[in-house]
Amino acid sequence: MTSEEIRTVERLRALREQVTTEMGGPAALSAIHAAGRRTAREHIAEFVDAGSFGEMGTFATFVDKVTAPEPGPYGGGIIGGHATLDGRPVTVAVDDDSVATPARRSTGKAARLYQMALQQRRPYIEIAQGDAVPDLAARPGKTGTANARTFGAEPAFPYLLERQRAIPVVCMVLGDTSGASSFSAGLCDFLVQLEGTRLSLAQKKADSAANATVASGEVDALVASPDEAYAVTKRFLSYLPSYAGGPLPVTNESGPLDYDDQIAQLVPARRSRAYDMKAVIRRICDEGSFFELKPSYARNIVTGFGRLGGIPIGVLANAPMRMAGGLTPECCMKAVSFVCMCDGFGVPLLVLQDTPGFLVSAQAERDRAIDRVMTLLQAMSLLTVPAVSVVIRKAFGLAFVILDGNRAVDLSLAWPGAEIGFMDPPVAANVLFEPQIKQLPEEERAAFLKAKAAELGVGFEPYGVAANLTIDDIIEPGATRGVVARYLRTALAERPPRTAPSPLASWPRWY
Amino acid sequence: MTHATAPEKPAKPPRPTLREHIDRLVDPGSYTPAQHFSEGMDQVSEADGGEARIDGRPVTVGLSGHVVMRALNRRHPYVALSSGTGGLARGGRRNLGVLDTVWGMSGGPMLAEMASRGRDVPVVSAIVHHSFGDSSFFTGLSDYVVQLTGACLALTGPRVLAIGTSERVTMEELGGTDVHRRNGQADTIAETPGEVYAAIRRFLSFLPSAAGAPLPVTAPQPAGPAGRLESGRPLIDALCDRGSFFELRRDFAPSLVTGLARLDGIPVGVLASDPAVDDGAYSADACLKATRLVCTADAFGLPLIFAVDSPGPRDDQPQTISRAMMLAQAIQLAEVPKCWVITRRANGVGLLLTGPARIATDLVIAWPDARAGYYDGESWPADEQHWAADGIVSPADTRRTLAAHLRAVLGPSPVSKPGRTLRTWPVGF
Numbered sequence: 001m002t003s004e005e006i007r008t009v010e011r012l013r014a015l016r017e018q019v020t021t022e023m024g025g026p027a028a029l030s031a032i033h034a035a036g037r038r039t040a041r042e043h044i045a046e047f048v049d050a051g052s053f054g055e056m057g058t059f060a061t062f063v064d065k066v067t068a069p070e071p072g073p074y075g076g077g078i079i080g081g082h083a084t085l086d087g088r089p090v091t092v093a094v095d096d097d098s099v100a101t102p103a104r105r106s107t108g109k110a111a112r113l114y115q116m117a118l119q120q121r122r123p124y125i126e127i128a129q130g131d132a133v134p135d136l137a138a139r140p141g142k143t144g145t146a147n148a149r150t151f152g153a154e155p156a157f158p159y160l161l162e163r164q165r166a167i168p169v170v171c172m173v174l175g176d177t178s179g180a181s182s183f184s185a186g187l188c189d190f191l192v193q194l195e196g197t198r199l200s201l202a203q204k205k206a207d208s209a210a211n212a213t214v215a216s217g218e219v220d221a222l223v224a225s226p227d228e229a230y231a232v233t234k235r236f237l238s239y240l241p242s243y244a245g246g247p248l249p250v251t252n253e254s255g256p257l258d259y260d261d262q263i264a265q266l267v268p269a270r271r272s273r274a275y276d277m278k279a280v281i282r283r284i285c286d287e288g289s290f291f292e293l294k295p296s297y298a299r300n301i302v303t304g305f306g307r308l309g310g311i312p313i314g315v316l317a318n319a320p321m322r323m324a325g326g327l328t329p330e331c332c333m334k335a336v337s338f339v340c341m342c343d344g345f346g347v348p349l350l351v352l353q354d355t356p357g358f359l360v361s362a363q364a365e366r367d368r369a370i371d372r373v374m375t376l377l378q379a380m381s382l383l384t385v386p387a388v389s390v391v392i393r394k395a396f397g398l399a400f401v402i403l404d405g406n407r408a409v410d411l412s413l414a415w416p417g418a419e420i421g422f423m424d425p426p427v428a429a430n431v432l433f434e435p436q437i438k439q440l441p442e443e444e445r446a447a448f449l450k451a452k453a454a455e456l457g458v459g460f461e462p463y464g465v466a467a468n469l470t471i472d473d474i475i476e477p478g479a480t481r482g483v484v485a486r487y488l489r490t491a492l493a494e495r496p497p498r499t500a501p502s503p504l505a506s507w508p509r510w511y
Numbered sequence: 512m513t514h515a516t517a518p519e520k521p522a523k524p525p526r527p528t529l530r531e532h533i534d535r536l537v538d539p540g541s542y543t544p545a546q547h548f549s550e551g552m553d554q555v556s557e558a559d560g561g562e563a564r565i566d567g568r569p570v571t572v573g574l575s576g577h578v579v580m581r582a583l584n585r586r587h588p589y590v591a592l593s594s595g596t597g598g599l600a601r602g603g604r605r606n607l608g609v610l611d612t613v614w615g616m617s618g619g620p621m622l623a624e625m626a627s628r629g630r631d632v633p634v635v636s637a638i639v640h641h642s643f644g645d646s647s648f649f650t651g652l653s654d655y656v657v658q659l660t661g662a663c664l665a666l667t668g669p670r671v672l673a674i675g676t677s678e679r680v681t682m683e684e685l686g687g688t689d690v691h692r693r694n695g696q697a698d699t700i701a702e703t704p705g706e707v708y709a710a711i712r713r714f715l716s717f718l719p720s721a722a723g724a725p726l727p728v729t730a731p732q733p734a735g736p737a738g739r740l741e742s743g744r745p746l747i748d749a750l751c752d753r754g755s756f757f758e759l760r761r762d763f764a765p766s767l768v769t770g771l772a773r774l775d776g777i778p779v780g781v782l783a784s785d786p787a788v789d790d791g792a793y794s795a796d797a798c799l800k801a802t803r804l805v806c807t808a809d810a811f812g813l814p815l816i817f818a819v820d821s822p823g824p825r826d827d828q829p830q831t832i833s834r835a836m837m838l839a840q841a842i843q844l845a846e847v848p849k850c851w852v853i854t855r856r857a858n859g860v861g862l863l864l865t866g867p868a869r870i871a872t873d874l875v876i877a878w879p880d881a882r883a884g885y886y887d888g889e890s891w892p893a894d895e896q897h898w899a900a901d902g903i904v905s906p907a908d909t910r911r912t913l914a915a916h917l918r919a920v921l922g923p924s925p926v927s928k929p930g931r932t933l934r935t936w937p938v939g940f
Contacts, residue, residue: 161836161843164932186836201824201832216829336937360667362680368694369666371939374626374651378937381626398648398666406623427675434670503629503935508840510833511799511940 019058019074024098032098037175038226040079040094043127047230048083048092056081056116060109073099076106077130080113082120086234088242088249091117095130095181105130105180111159114169121243123168125233126184128199129175160187165344165505167243170236172229173199185218187509189341190236190293192229193219217297217334218510235291239305239312240345244505245498248346254286254310257482264477267354267393269417277302277319277352280392284350284481286310293338298330303338308350309485311492314342316403317352320393326359327399329372336379337510343385344505346498348488351389351409356424357399373398375511381406384502386491388484391418391462391471404471411487412471414462415480420471421460429453527704529558532592532639533572536708537563545578565590565712568720575642576621576649579634583624586721588633590711591649593664594640621645625652630810630934633718637707638697641682643668650696651939654807655759657710658697660688695763695800713757717771717778718811722929726812726921731776734910742820742854743768743785750774750816750852750910751781759804764796765789766821769804774816775914777925780808783818786855792825798834802841803940809845810934812927814917820855846930848872848920850913853881854906872920876904876912 001009023029023039032039038046044053060076080093093113095105110126117124160183163169171188178200185191185199191213193199199213213219220236223229241248263283268275282290285306292304300322306315316335318325342349358364358373380402389404391414400420404412414420422428429452430437437445462474475483527535533542541564560573562581571582572590582589622645628634636653641663650656650664658664665686672678672685683689691697698714701707719726732755735748747756751772758770766789772781782801784791808815824835842849850873851857857877904912 161840182832183836186832186834187840199832201835213829213832216833218830218833358666359676360665360672361676361678362685362690365665365686365690365696366694368696368939370647370651370664370696371937373666374648375937375939377622377648378626378652381623382935401619401622406619406626408623424675427671430674431671506844506932507936508833508837510830511802511837511937 016058020055023075023096024073028098037129039098040075040096040127040129043094043174043226044079044083044092046227047127047233048085048090049087052084053092054082055079057106057109057112060106075099076109078105078109078113080109082116085123085125085237088237089120089122090125090237091120091122092125092127094127095175095177097130097175107159107180114159118163118167121167121246123170123237123240123242125170125172126188127172127174128177128181128185129173129197130177130179130181160184163187164501165189165244165341168237168240168345170233172233173197174226174229178202185213189240189345189509190221190233191219192221192223192232194226194229195222195224214296217294217330217337220293222296236305239291239307239347244345244501246346248312248492250312251286251307251310254307254485257309257485259476259478260481261478263480264415267415267417267477271394271419272324274320274324276321277317277325277354277392280352281306281315281317284308284352284484285313285315290315294334298328298334300325301327301331301335303334305347306350308481308488311485311488312347313488314338314347314349315352316349318355318403320354323359325355326357327355327373328359329364329367329369332372332376333511336376336507339376339379339383340504340507340509343379343383343502346385346502348385348492349383349387349409350484351387351403351405353389353391353395353400353403354393355395355399355403357396373402377402377406379504379507380404381408382503383408384498384504386410386488386495388487389413390475390480390484391415391420393417394419394424396420396424397422410491411473411484413473413475413480413483414466414471415477416462416474418462418474419457419460420462420465421456425453425456425460426450428456432456526640529560529574529592529594532704532708533560533563535704536590536592536711537565537570537572538567542572545573545581560592565715568715570715575646576625579621579649580624582632582634583628586632586724588635588715588718588720590715591634591636591646591653593636593638593642593646593650594662595642595644595646622648622652625649627935628652630654630722630807630929630938632721633715633811635711635714637711638662638664639704639707641668643671647686654938655699655711655714656691656697657699657701657707657714658688658691659701659704659707663687664691664696692762695760695796695803698759700762714771717757717773717813719927722810722812722927722934724927726778726925726927728778728925729773729776731914732773742791742818743783743787746818746854747772747781747783750818750913751779752776756781760800764794764800766792766794767797767800769800771813772816774814774910774917777914777917777921778813779917780804780813780815781818782815784821786820789825791821793821793823793831793835793838794825795828795830795834798831798838799940802834802838802936803938805838805841805845806933806936806938806940809841809847809930812847812925812929814848814850814921815842815845816913817849817851819851819853819857822856841933841936844930844932846928846932848917849874850916851875852904852909852913853877855880856882874913874916875901876909877902878906878909879903 059074075096077096077099078093079096082091091113093110114124169188170190171184173193176198182201214222221232266279289307300319302317302319304315387409388411389409429449433452465471466474544561559577562571570588575591575593575595579589634653635655636650638658647666663682663686669685688700692700699710732752735753751774755773768783768785824831
């Protein structure tokens with residue numbers, strides 16, 4: 001090399017060294033550390049596989065002649081690039097909150113990173129920790145707009161708006177976040193929030209506590225530390241393909257599919273006795289594989305991923321521990337959001353039913369129960385993934401029709417003790433025989449009702465609905481794991497590839 | 512548990528029969544009842560409904576969802592006159608010994624078609640009497656819902672509620688118009704049956720008979736009163752053809768005014784901030800309100816007009832982030848021509864929603880004193896406040912500019928080129 005060439009390379013090395021070590025300057029870095037937090041580069045170092053990070057956009061700056069006449073510091077408010085996570089390629093973009101406040105965050109850089117992830121078909125992960133002003137929503141081809149950009153004229157702001165679940169997107173909120181940094185929280189597949197942080201759309205608003213977003217159902221996992229955030233993100237991604245339509249990450253060590261003579265004991269025969277549905281889920285899934293999402297929201301329905309014979313599955317299950325498993329408008333939102341994610345990424349769905357139905361009340365109507373319930377019906381009706389439904393103990397009327405995918409599930413099963421009918425028998429008896437009840441003396445009514453409910457109950461045995469193929473079969477509880485696993489193996493092996501994307505892939509993450 | 516009478520049954524004037532409703536709703540003499548065992552799974556009779564014309568255009572009308580398949584197959588609008596107590600009323604007692612009580616009695620076959628219909632034809636629900644069970648389900652799958660005062664709309668009626676949950680409420684408390692005007696379940700509240708019919712005819716007048724059919728463009732009318740242009744309804748009146756604005760969900764999320772209207776004779780969806788309410792902020796509910804209209808307009812090819820005078824989102828409601836992003840997604844995915852008029856302020860997410868990528872058919876204009884930015888009121892960017900706009904247009908010139916743009920992008924004989932994505936989005940936002 002000539003001395004000129006050597007000088008050029010040395011200059012690059014020196015500049016890169018400076019940019020990557022100094023970041024927003026020593027004062028900013030020590031302020032972050034004093035607060036017990038991590039810088040963007042420290043997050044990346046702790047999060048991704050050691051030595052796997054390949055930075056991109058190192059010398060990008062936030063250039064925006066309206067909001068920032070002078071170019072901002074290198075990095076553009078985001079540190080990002082490619083890396084591997086448990087050996088699988090991902091793209092990461094982390095808010096660099098060491099630069100000036102409010103953080104000047106190059107939306108163009110985030111957009112570029114997302115675009116590369118999309119092209120390479122791998123998951124995209126943002127770590128949000130800034131009160132960011134977006135640079136301008138670039139509109140390609142527009143003139144007269146102040147959108148001087150680091151990366152040319154690629155669409156900047158709308159980079160996630162048209163994503164339609166083409167690749168998994170994760171947003172980890174690890175510091176107070178608002179403005180542009182918060183946008184991906186409303187568009188991602190998996191939203192993780194660190195306890196004590198606040199997440200809001202508008203800037204400079206005080207005191208929207210972490211709990212607000214958990215209570216609203218938007219946050220999938222609330223974590224106590226950044227390390228826990230990394231861990232749940234890795235866990236989440238372990239169930240998904242790297243891109244929609246890609247091969248599912250099937251594992252080899254699934255455990256036996258033998259008859260399970262314990263599982264039936266988890267479910268009390270008496271219809272009103274509560275039990276822990278998650279225990280049933282854990283016995284059906286491969287050992288230790290169940291991973292619950294939104295565990296503290298609308299707890300009368302359980303959503304989460306698991307594995308069955310090594311195959312990743314989504315599990316949607318009623319939880320009789322909470323309101324007897326009755327379904328509220330919030331349950332519908334939680335279920336819709338989950339079903340869209342499973343369908344968008346081709347993850348098979350297992351539905352476990354034990355519910356008295358939709359909880360009807362004046363409050364539910366005020367909460368617009370009709371629209372919420374019908375949106376769940378729409379979602380279940382549009383399913384394209386292999387889906388299996390099992391009625392564990394009871395399922396009535398519309399709730400059964402909807403959770404059974406409106407006859408859109410591949411396989412509709414019931415345990416032998418299940419009750420399936422148009423309405424919970426005691427209520428049905430009361431409604432149907434109202435005229436007769438009125439004729440009876442007060443003291444005879446209870447016995448009459450009980451007898452009528454029992455009569456109706458006979459018709460609600462699963463053999464009735466099995467006879468007319470409303471369900472496909474009645475299975476022994478102990479055989480559930482084996483039956484579903486074997487079915488899914490065949491279904492996935494033989495299912496023709498999709499010719500069109502799943503309609504649910506375009507649905508919003510929350511509504 | 513043993514006291515099973517309905518909680519309340521006030522005396523009422525005799526209700527119109529289904530046939531009387533239909534005769535008053537449709538063009539005189541145009542109704543032909545369906546015949547027995549006519550088509551496919553619709554084993555219907557003339558008691559269930561049939562075909563008719565509204566403003567000369569064919570429609571199917573029926574009791575709740577009973578004959579909806581006929582409209583889906585014929586590809587023209589369906590009007591459900593909803594009145595019913597669900598599966599039980601439709602022969603529930605009779606059916607008890609019959610197989611398939613779950614699927615059939617829950618309206619399964621109808622629901623299956625409706626849930627995956629993809630907004631191919633406009634579906635309207637008129638709640639003309641108490642509607643429970645599958646009558647209410649149908650409502651939640653309809654593009655437009657008008658509820659008559661005095662009629663109750665709920666998943667389950669007060670009687671079953673009292674038996675099943677011991678909650679005792681009146682029809683009005685459970686699902687009366689005061690409930691559904693505020694929660695957004697009903698698009699229009701009508702005081703009389705006559706208002707119900709007028710609202711249905713009005714709603715359908717803006718829509719093509721099916722997605723992809725010609726847009727019902729009328730002769731241009733002059734604009735409304737061109738007094739002092741403000742925001743909200745006065746602005747809509749000044750921009751749109753006189754008297755053409757048909758408001759939807761008026762009492763739900765009132766900081767955003769939404770509805771259908773005509774601009775130079777072209778049917779459009781209109782969304783205008785109303786700074787008189789909550790400063791015109793985009794609440795989580797306002798985002799839901801807007802998303803429903805954006806989806807309907809996109810599915811049926813109606814251009815969208817946004818008039819923005821908003822400080823942005825409201826963060827004190829839960830779900831604001833998700834719902835604002837949902838609306839931004841809907842706008843981004845909508846393929847119909849979209850026009851924005853920034854009249855005074857477009858801040859924060861109010862601005863975000865004006866960042867469309869479909870530059871060929873979209874237009875953003877701002878009034879001369881308008882400001883746009885991501886900042887608080889005190890710290891607007893000093894210059895180039897109109898950076899997101901295609902042009903600065905005076906208030907007086909706005910209507911003409913919008914009309915010229917729509918004429919240009921729609922061409923001489925506009926058809927309702929439906930969007931591909933939002934048609935399968937949920938109906939009940």
